Amino acid sequence: MPSAAAQRQRAAESGLHDQTNLLRKKQLFIVFSSLASALFICYADQNGIGTILPTVARDFKAPNTISWAGTSSLIANTVTQVMYARISDIYGRKPVFLFSVGMLVLADILCGFAPDAPSFYVFRALGGIAGAGINSLTMMIVSDIVTLEERGRWQGFLGAGIGGGNAVGPLLSAAFALHQTWRAFFWFLAPCGAIAGVIGFFYLPSTMPKGNAKHQFKLIDWAGIITATIAIVLILIPLSGGGSYFDWSSPMVISMLVIGALSFLAFLFVEWKVATLPMMPLNMYTNAPVAAVLAQNFFFGMVYYSNLYYIPLYIQNVRGWDTIISAAFLVAINVPQSMVSTLSGIFISRYKRYGIVIWTGFTIWTLGAGLICSFTRTMHPAAVAVILSISGIGAGCIFQPSLIALQAHCSKAQRAAVISNRNFLRSSGGAVGLSISAQVLQSSLRNHLPPRLASLAHDTYAFPSLDAADEDAVRNAYMAAIRTVFTVSAPMMGLCLVLCLFIKDRGLKRPEEREQEKTAEAATANEKKQEMQDKQPPPEQQPSSGETTIAAPAASKENDIGDTRPDMSAPNHNSQIEK
Numbered sequence: 357m358p359s360a361a362a363q364r365q366r367a368a369e370s371g372l373h374d375q376t377n378l379l380r381k382k383q384l385f386i387v388f389s390s391l392a393s394a395l396f397i398c399y400a401d402q403n404g405i406g407t408i409l410p411t412v413a414r415d416f417k418a419p420n421t422i423s424w425a426g427t428s429s430l431i432a433n434t435v436t437q438v439m440y441a442r443i444s445d446i447y448g449r450k451p452v453f454l455f456s457v458g459m460l461v462l463a464d465i466l467c468g469f470a471p472d473a474p475s476f477y478v479f480r481a482l483g484g485i486a487g488a489g490i491n492s493l494t495m496m497i498v499s500d501i502v503t504l505e506e507r508g509r510w511q512g513f514l515g516a517g518i519g520g521g522n523a524v525g526p527l528l529s530a531a532f533a534l535h536q537t538w539r540a541f542f543w544f545l546a547p548c549g550a551i552a553g554v555i556g557f558f559y560l561p562s563t564m565p566k567g568n569a570k571h572q573f574k575l576i577d578w579a580g581i582i583t584a585t586i587a588i589v590l591i592l593i594p595l596s597g598g599g600s601y602f603d604w605s606s607p608m609v610i611s612m613l614v615i616g617a618l619s620f621l622a623f624l625f626v627e628w629k630v631a632t633l634p635m636m637p638l639n640m641y642t643n644a645p646v647a648a649v650l651a652q653n654f655f656f657g658m659v660y661y662s663n664l665y666y667i668p669l670y671i672q673n674v675r676g677w678d679t680i681i682s683a684a685f686l687v688a689i690n691v692p693q694s695m696v697s698t699l700s701g702i703f704i705s706r707y708k709r710y711g712i713v714i715w716t717g718f719t720i721w722t723l724g725a726g727l728i729c730s731f732t733r734t735m736h737p738a739a740v741a742v743i744l745s746i747s748g749i750g751a752g753c754i755f756q757p758s759l760i761a762l763q764a765h766c767s768k769a770q771r772a773a774v775i776s777n778r779n780f781l782r783s784s785g786g787a788v789g790l791s792i793s794a795q796v797l798q799s800s801l802r803n804h805l806p807p808r809l810a811s812l813a814h815d816t817y818a819f820p821s822l823d824a825a826d827e828d829a830v831r832n833a834y835m836a837a838i839r840t841v842f843t844v845s846a847p848m849m850g851l852c853l854v855l856c857l858f859i860k861d862r863g864l865k866r867p868e869e870r871e872q873e874k875t876a877e878a879a880t881a882n883e884k885k886q887e888m889q890d891k892q893p894p895p896e897q898q899p900s901s902g903e904t905t906i907a908a909p910a911a912s913k914e915n916d917i918g919d920t921r922p923d924m925s926a927p928n929h930n931s932q933i934e935k
Contacts, residue, residue: 392513393555394490396524398521401460401464401525402521403522404526408529416472416473427596428480429480431481432483433485434588435485435588438776440456440493440496441775442576442634444772448563449496449497450556450560452493453489453493454553460483461553463480463485464546465546470539494514500563505864508702515695515697518694519697522694523687526668526687527683530678577631577634579626580631587619588616595788624638645859649762650777657781662789663689667689670838674731675733685740688741688744689748693751700713700717701757708864716753717757718750718753720746727743729839729842731743764862797838797840800836804837
């Protein structure tokens with residue numbers, strides 16, 4: 357029998373307003389264009405920062421802290437990602453989506469006018485909060501307006517937005533940094549985001565939940581929000597700065613890790629026993645396929661975000677190419693990813709199967725991750741581009757198909773929660789992956805740099821001006837260090853491939869839909885069985901013990917032919933059927 361907490365959670369979920377609003381084809385074109393434009397701005401903002409970090413580091417004279425531009429954004433993204441599902445369940449998708457777009461516009465304006473490095477990191481964190489909302493709410497709105505079976509056909513719109521942002525963002529930021537200022541990149545994104553918000557305001561459907569505002573406010577999992585925020589911040593900050601900015605054995609690092617771990621345990625207890633409408637319903641993790649896909653999102657998040665930051669570092673600090681060329685190599689990942697994402701969606705909608713797509717994706721991505729470890733200082737640029745394209749093809753088979761697999765295994769009431777949990781775990785993996793990669797890079801640089809240049813290990817993003825001999829030694833050290841980063845990341849993709857064994861492809865029906873089909877099939881079978889029984893002639897009545905059997909006289913031909921009166925002793929089956 358379910359516990360009291362589980363019963364309370366189910367009752368709260370069943371009381372949620374169903375925001376399903378299936379739209380006509382003409383409306384879908386407009387809505388998906390609006391969502392794709394918001395995703396374009398979001399991913400351009402997220403991916404464009406990687407290629408200009410060395411330039412920003414020089415501008416702010418902060419080469420040893422510039423990695424916080426990425427880490428702060430990811431931490432903020434991770435903290436808020438899991439909150440958006442239940443907040444949008446309570447207050448509606450459209451208002452929360454528009455709030456996220458507005459916050460991204462504000463964050464880009466502030467980044468463009470940031471006076472120093474610490475304020476820039478804070479504004480990047482605001483951008484991370486906004487990006488989490490746009491990413492999650494887009495997927496939730498899609499699940500409200502399109503059936504799971506049709507989602508793949510429309511996935512191309514979102515894939516174009518994501519792929520376009522991934523590809524154009526680095527090129528735009530590099531062009532602005534070279535020809536004007538890196539600040540102009542954020543000034544450009546802000547009005548574009550405002551336009552996307554205006555389009556969304558007028559064209560996104562709105563199915564506002566009804567109910568008492570005070571009661572809805574109480575449904576928010578405040579205890580979960582507080583404990584999760586404390587846990588994530590106090591765990592990720594030491595992981596990001598331990599060994600470089602902070603000594604691992606320092607009281608501050610130890611206390612932060614201990615308090616963070618205790619807060620995480622408290623968060624799990626709150627989600628299990630306390631929260632009426634938990635942000636992270638733990639019963640989802642008892643479903644093996646769901647748990648496997650969520651774990652995959654964590655591990656490939658480690659690899660994806662690490663590559664996002666360290667491939668540009670390889671291009672610029674190892675090969676010595678400028679930011680434009682660095683951005684062009686990222687296009688080699690993003691364009692194949694976008695194209696394959698669209699094709700995989702069409703395949704899933706047509707054949708109603710996602711398992712083979714996910715298996716194929718992780719196989720190809722694992723191959724690509726292994727080949728990236730073979731990068732050298734002299735590898736031909738075409739070979740580098742091909743290897744990056746292989747990783748992009750693998751990623752294209754994973755991002756959206758894995759979400760479809762999750763929703764096929766979850767109930768309609770949990771569709772928003774599973775989206776936010778999936779994004780939360782992917783962002784968590786990214787934050788952990790970046791933190792580990794930063795530690796590995798600095799440690800490896802210290803081991804490979806000449807003793808007289810050991811201080812450069814703290815300035816991982818800014819390449820100094822050196823004479824030819826020292827420059828060659830530093831580039832070799834960077835090559836060895838970055839290869840170590842890639843080597844540490846690659847096994848994560850192999851682990852994702854192994855986890856595919858736990859994914860069961862049950863088609864594109866949700867659990868309750870499959871149950872309804874089974875119930876309907878059983879009812880139909882019972883009806884047919886009853887009809888067959890009704891059509892059979894009634895069995896002859898057998899005399900009970902002690903009764904004397906009296907033989908009926910033989911019927912005459914007149915009775916056989918001329919007497920058409922119905923036999924009133926027999927049951928009237930036709931009238932029963934009509935009734």
